[in-house]
Amino acid sequence: ETGVTQSPTHLIKTRGQQVTLRCSSQSGHNTVSWYQQALGQGPQFIFQYYREEENGRGNFPPRFSGLQFPNYSSELNVNALELDDSALYLCASSSPGQGAHGYTFGSGTRLTVV
Amino acid sequence: ELKVEQNPLFLSMQEGKNYTIYCNYSTTSDRLYWYRQDPGKSLESLFVLLSNGAVKQEGRLMASLDTKARLSTLHITAAVHDLSATYFCALSQVGGSQGNLIFGKGTKLSVKP
Numbered sequence: 555e556t557g558v559t560q561s562p563t564h565l566i567k568t569r570g571q572q573v574t575l576r577c578s579s580q581s582g583h584n585t586v587s588w589y590q591q592a593l594g595q596g597p598q599f600i601f602q603y604y605r606e607e608e609n610g611r612g613n614f615p616p617r618f619s620g621l622q623f624p625n626y627s628s629e630l631n632v633n634a635l636e637l638d639d640s641a642l643y644l645c646a647s648s649s650p651g652q653g654a655h656g657y658t659f660g661s662g663t664r665l666t667v668v
Numbered sequence: 669e670l671k672v673e674q675n676p677l678f679l680s681m682q683e684g685k686n687y688t689i690y691c692n693y694s695t696t697s698d699r700l701y702w703y704r705q706d707p708g709k710s711l712e713s714l715f716v717l718l719s720n721g722a723v724k725q726e727g728r729l730m731a732s733l734d735t736k737a738r739l740s741t742l743h744i745t746a747a748v749h750d751l752s753a754t755y756f757c758a759l760s761q762v763g764g765s766q767g768n769l770i771f772g773k774g775t776k777l778s779v780k781p
Contacts, residue, residue: 587768596672596756596771597711610768644710657701657769659711 558583558647558660566666567635575630575663577645584649585609586628587657588620591642603628632665640667670695670761674772681747681779689775691740691757700740701758701769702731711756714742747779 559578567573579586585604589597599612603622617633626647632639642664646657671694681687691700699718703711715724717733717740724731728751730743740757754776758769 589769594773596758596773597769599768599770602768612768646711657713659703659713661710664708 558645558658560643560645560660560663562663563661564664564666566668569635569637569667571635572631572633573635573665575632575643575645575665577628577630577647577660579626579628579645579647580658582649583647583658584626585647586622586626587646587648588628588630589644589646590614590639591644591662592638593641597644600630635667637667640665670697670759670770672757672759672770672772674757674775677773677775679775679777681744681777683748683779683781684746686746687744689742689744689755689757689777691742691772693738693740693759693770695738695761696735697759697761699760700733701760702740702742703756703758705754705756705774707754714755744777747777749779749781752777752779 558580561576587602588600590600591597600614601611602609606622619631622628642662644659644662646659648657673692675690701716702714704714705711715731720735722733728745733740754774756771756774758771760769
């Protein structure tokens with residue numbers, strides 16, 4: 555059983571640029587959620603994808619967008635980066651009903667916007 | 669809107685002592701999670717609590733849930749340095765998407781010799 559892997563691990567971008575973060579779900583998991591964790595804060599839900607469709611969204615602007623692919627891997631895209639977008643971005647995968655046993659989180663991508 | 673409050677936010681303990689972290693939440697939820705996070709690392713699932721009165725224990729950590737009081741506790745027994753980390757409670761919203769967890773701000777635990 556493979557875990558949830560995210561890439562890259564660290565990234566530095568300039569304000570106004572665009573970024574794509576990637577997540578490979580744990581084998582057998584068809585649901586992926588993305589979270590933003592600012593320094594010293596708890597993670598905040600960005601959105602969730604289930605079978606390639608967005609299935610829930612948190613309080614984030616449209617410049618945060620995502621994709622899920624047929625193999626259930628996922629991307630988080632952020633356009634027009636702002637300094638406040640600097641954070642740890644976590645993805646979590648699950649399968650139907652697995653929420654009862656907790657979600658599996660990846661190790662995260664640390665994004666710094668300068 | 670579901671809100672989650674943890675206290676304390678910072679906790680400095682001596683090895684061998686006991687302490688409790690509290691997690692209060694504002695509206696009905698169908699499950700409560702406890703996670704551990706080491707500095708710069710991801711979230712490690714500790715416990716999932718599904719029903720009123722649920723109690724789970726793993727090593728020196730014990731979690732409980734009182735849905736009537738909307739309160740969960742994480743009790744630490746005879747703390748050791750390896751328990752130093754940030755602990756989060758999180759809940760899923762009833763009727764919300766399955767992956768939409770609402771997290772508390774976390775409790776940063778430091779265990780000193």
